[in-house]
Amino acid sequence: MPEENHPSSVNNSVDKPRIESAVREILAAVGEDPDREGLLETPARVARMYEELFSGLHLDPARHLKKVFTETYDELVLVRDISFNSMCEHHLLPFLGVAHIGYIPRGHVVGLSKLARIVDEVSRKPQVQERMTETLANLLDTELEPKGVIVVLEAEHSCMSIRGIRKPGSVTITSAVRGLFRKNESSRAEAMALINNKK
Numbered sequence: 001m002p003e004e005n006h007p008s009s010v011n012n013s014v015d016k017p018r019i020e021s022a023v024r025e026i027l028a029a030v031g032e033d034p035d036r037e038g039l040l041e042t043p044a045r046v047a048r049m050y051e052e053l054f055s056g057l058h059l060d061p062a063r064h065l066k067k068v069f070t071e072t073y074d075e076l077v078l079v080r081d082i083s084f085n086s087m088c089e090h091h092l093l094p095f096l097g098v099a100h101i102g103y104i105p106r107g108h109v110v111g112l113s114k115l116a117r118i119v120d121e122v123s124r125k126p127q128v129q130e131r132m133t134e135t136l137a138n139l140l141d142t143e144l145e146p147k148g149v150i151v152v153l154e155a156e157h158s159c160m161s162i163r164g165i166r167k168p169g170s171v172t173i174t175s176a177v178r179g180l181f182r183k184n185e186s187s188r189a190e191a192m193a194l195i196n197n198k199k
């Protein structure tokens with residue numbers, strides 16, 4: 001089977017040699033010696049790391065939501081505390097946290113793991129937290145056509161923790177609602193209470 005069709009292969013759309021030469025340039029530009037022993041393999045490591053961290057650029061997360069199960073259940077389904085890490089597009093530093101994904105089915109449900117799979121895949125690209133939140137909400141809304149969708153992300157941005165304003169511990173919360181959650185305040189409040197009801 002060719003590598004690009006192998007299910008376990010990371011996509012090969014990332015130009016690793018190009019990343020390697022760019023990383024050598026950065027090392028030289030900051031005053032390092034890219035040829036010293038400890039740094040010799042660094043450009044190749046960074047290239048492999050970016051291939052992993054940006055793999056979402058070349059994947060379609062909607063494919064995880066194509067297989068559904070017919071169910072009459074039409075109350076809230078909520079998976080809370082799905083850990084994720086993404087990359088801030090302004091500084092290329094990670095933002096890390098948890099996603100809470102809820103929806104009210106309309107005749108069919110999706111496997112619970114698929115909600116975590118789409119969080120993983122959507123997270124693996126340079127972006128801002130607001131867009132990641134909207135992307136997840138739109139994906140669920142379009143693919144599942146549920147009665148409602150709620151997505152809440154809580155994350156710490158390392159561009160705010162380790163540089164610049166340096167406020168470790170600050171948490172950014174974003175939310176996106178669709179359908180019933182947009183119109184119905186009590187449904188939204190119920191979902192938010194479950195999300196916030198942390199043990």
Ligand SMILES: Nc1nc2c(ncn2[C@@H]2O[C@H](COP(=O)(O)OP(=O)(O)OP(=O)(O)O)[C@@H](O)[C@H]2O)c(=O)[nH]1
Nearest residue numbers: 088089090095127128129130157159160163164165
């Ligand atoms: N809205 C939003 N802003 C983000 C996100 N990630 C990082 N930022 C912000 O992006 C902004 C970029 O601001 P700039 O003034 O262009 O860059 P900067 O001089 O490095 O900013 P400072 O971080 O304030 O030093 C900063 O305020 C970051 O905190 C995000 O997911 N959403």
Ligand SMILES: [Zn+2]
Nearest residue numbers: 088090091159
């Ligand atoms: Zn940033």
